[in-house]
Amino acid sequence: xxxxxxxxxxxxxGLKGTLEELGVESVPPPPTSRRTLSLGVKxxxxxxxxxxxxxxxxxxxxxxxxxxxxxxAAGTGTCRLGRYxxxxxxxxxxxxxxxxxxxxxxxxxxxxxxLHIFKFITGGASWAKIIPAVLLGLxxxxxxxxxxxxxxxxxxxxxxxxAASRILRQAITAIAEAxxxxxxxxxxxxxxxxxxxxxxxxxxxxLKVMVMGEFYVVLEPFxxxxxxxxxxxxxxxxxxxxxxxxxxxxxxxxxxxxxxEKQRVHRAALPYLKRDVxxxxxxxxxxxxxxxxxxxxLIHLAPFTCMPEIIAENIMPTTKEDVPVLTLICxxxxxxxxxxxxxxxFVDLIRRRRKAREKAAI
Amino acid sequence: xKVYLGIDVGSVTTKFALLxxxxxxxxxxxxxxQGKPIAMVQQGLAEIARRLPPGMEIAGVGTTGSARYLAxxxxxxxxxxxEITSHAVAALHILPQVQTxxxxxxxxxxxxxxxxxxxxxxxxxxVCAAGTGSFLDHxxxxxxxxxxEFGPRALESRTPVRIAGRCTVFAESDMVHKxxxxxxxxxxxxxxxxxxxxxxxxxVALGKELLPPVVFQGGVAFNQxxxxxxxxxxxxxxxxxxxxxVMGAIGVALLVHEEMSATGEPSRFQGFQVSQIQYHTxxxxxxxxxxxxxxxxxxxxxxxxARWGGRCDLWERTSTS
Numbered sequence: 001x002x003x004x005x006x007x008x009x010x011x012x013x014g015l016k017g018t019l020e021e022l023g024v025e026s027v028p029p030p031p032t033s034r035r036t037l038s039l040g041v042k043x044x045x046x047x048x049x050x051x052x053x054x055x056x057x058x059x060x061x062x063x064x065x066x067x068x069x070x071x072x073a074a075g076t077g078t079c080r081l082g083r084y085x086x087x088x089x090x091x092x093x094x095x096x097x098x099x100x101x102x103x104x105x106x107x108x109x110x111x112x113x114x115l116h117i118f119k120f121i122t123g124g125a126s127w128a129k130i131i132p133a134v135l136l137g138l139x140x141x142x143x144x145x146x147x148x149x150x151x152x153x154x155x156x157x158x159x160x161x162x163a164a165s166r167i168l169r170q171a172i173t174a175i176a177e178a179x180x181x182x183x184x185x186x187x188x189x190x191x192x193x194x195x196x197x198x199x200x201x202x203x204x205x206x207l208k209v210m211v212m213g214e215f216y217v218v219l220e221p222f223x224x225x226x227x228x229x230x231x232x233x234x235x236x237x238x239x240x241x242x243x244x245x246x247x248x249x250x251x252x253x254x255x256x257x258x259x260x261e262k263q264r265v266h267r268a269a270l271p272y273l274k275r276d277v278x279x280x281x282x283x284x285x286x287x288x289x290x291x292x293x294x295x296x297x298l299i300h301l302a303p304f305t306c307m308p309e310i311i312a313e314n315i316m317p318t319t320k321e322d323v324p325v326l327t328l329i330c331x332x333x334x335x336x337x338x339x340x341x342x343x344x345x346f347v348d349l350i351r352r353r354r355k356a357r358e359k360a361a362i
Numbered sequence: 363x364k365v366y367l368g369i370d371v372g373s374v375t376t377k378f379a380l381l382x383x384x385x386x387x388x389x390x391x392x393x394x395x396q397g398k399p400i401a402m403v404q405q406g407l408a409e410i411a412r413r414l415p416p417g418m419e420i421a422g423v424g425t426t427g428s429a430r431y432l433a434x435x436x437x438x439x440x441x442x443x444x445e446i447t448s449h450a451v452a453a454l455h456i457l458p459q460v461q462t463x464x465x466x467x468x469x470x471x472x473x474x475x476x477x478x479x480x481x482x483x484x485x486x487x488x489v490c491a492a493g494t495g496s497f498l499d500h501x502x503x504x505x506x507x508x509x510x511e512f513g514p515r516a517l518e519s520r521t522p523v524r525i526a527g528r529c530t531v532f533a534e535s536d537m538v539h540k541x542x543x544x545x546x547x548x549x550x551x552x553x554x555x556x557x558x559x560x561x562x563x564x565x566v567a568l569g570k571e572l573l574p575p576v577v578f579q580g581g582v583a584f585n586q587x588x589x590x591x592x593x594x595x596x597x598x599x600x601x602x603x604x605x606x607x608v609m610g611a612i613g614v615a616l617l618v619h620e621e622m623s624a625t626g627e628p629s630r631f632q633g634f635q636v637s638q639i640q641y642h643t644x645x646x647x648x649x650x651x652x653x654x655x656x657x658x659x660x661x662x663x664x665x666x667x668a669r670w671g672g673r674c675d676l677w678e679r680t681s682t683s
Binding site (some may be wrong): 033034144161162165226314317323337338341342344345346349352 | 428446447482483569651673675
């Protein structure tokens, strides 16, 4: 069995670690590139969203590299991504590939469901082996995310542009190679210290910006044209409303125990939107209401043709909680120059707005 | 006397604006880019130099527009600014109480919402040319009318025909259909103006509150038909500034003046001899990773001045800018 899964942020760092511990051969797709996108676009129905096209492209490239078992997110929730595995299976079969598609369904079956999937792909390894291996993978996500949170702050003020990103790349390599939770703790400490030593430009007063919106395009930098890095270059300290490790923590462990981390966000959205509209639309409205005071501006990311985020985009300007929002539609047609012009104008806008407010406060 | 130069290199036209120490307009220039941004910047600089009144010294240069980075490297810009901010600054300079800026250029269109002198929101359309000057150019050509005649002829219309304006492809077939039915040319022309305005309001300006005073700038503001259609749709008077076609250049000149006054540093302007230099542009595919980015580079006498287009900073780091 040669297992693969699409790229999503640093998913493969943890997944590879877990699979290696369990002695399962894995075939990570080559890094998502323009070729991946072209393949995905070529074999996808046009009206589907970028997440479908990129994950399909990842599967094709992994199959070319010899994968035969595909893991794909699945669920009966209100986002159509939950059914993508069915259509992708059909498309890939029509292309003549031989493989087995395993829908993950973790949002319904939680951590136990995940463990059973590993039980299946290892051909029945003992729980004593599976559980530590999975926990090691999950721990890797939380270390990466701790470092990336800091990187997103340092990028805004670093003297030499690209210094923080370079440290992040080194950290990811080290995390990927780590075999013990203990060494992960040391890696975390080492790279956070390294980031603290990055020379800073004292003249930059960073703006605080939150990146939020649809799950996949927020997490996958290829799909959002590296919006976090670009914001960093423009002097913005970036906060994300979701990280892979937060998501695994809640969906695997805390939600089954009855905790609902989204309750606060939903409650905040209630005056403007009373129900789940699918995907992450309800959350996007709630994040704006909840965090209007905490940030200079919000970047709202939405895949083209994503109905829930279109609903959110149209509701957001009507809230009385006031903070500038820039919606960026992520699509294969989106060009980087157009995105940069919008980002630059948006950063000018929020900088001048902050100055005007500071003046008014005096 | 110190003067400040703003250069706006758009996809269809290249604009120059020269401001003096009191932000009064000294000179402007409006050229067709014709797909050759470098040559047009050089040609424009030569023209500006020729017309420059004696005793004037360039104390700052700013660039804006889609080729702002390229133009910035060539002239040695002190400030490179996006066109949205530049247009907003220029509109505020002309009319401090402005609340809405409508800008329709050759290949893109924008709306900028301003409240109490601060930009609060903006919208921009770059993917679709249906709501822009190129659309009008193209349709005028079809009707055998010069773009200069377009506006005055459209104003003669008594009963404008409704033309589908969502997409240039539909608009064109609809227009041919209306011609074959025997509608008068001026009615079709004004119908096109209404279609463009409808398209603009339904796409770029969707969901935005367009409060007066409204300033209309960009090359398309030359067309009185569009001005009237916009006024009818918005039910308000629209202000078209006297130099509406060079507002982006004026905006970036204002910004560079502000910047130079704040820093007190000398300008990095390369001088007017830039117009005589032979720049070399080329591109290659980076093979460092599977992404195969197309890198564009600008060089002078075999020395690379700048590189663009990579997803990572590999090539930007190795350039000298």
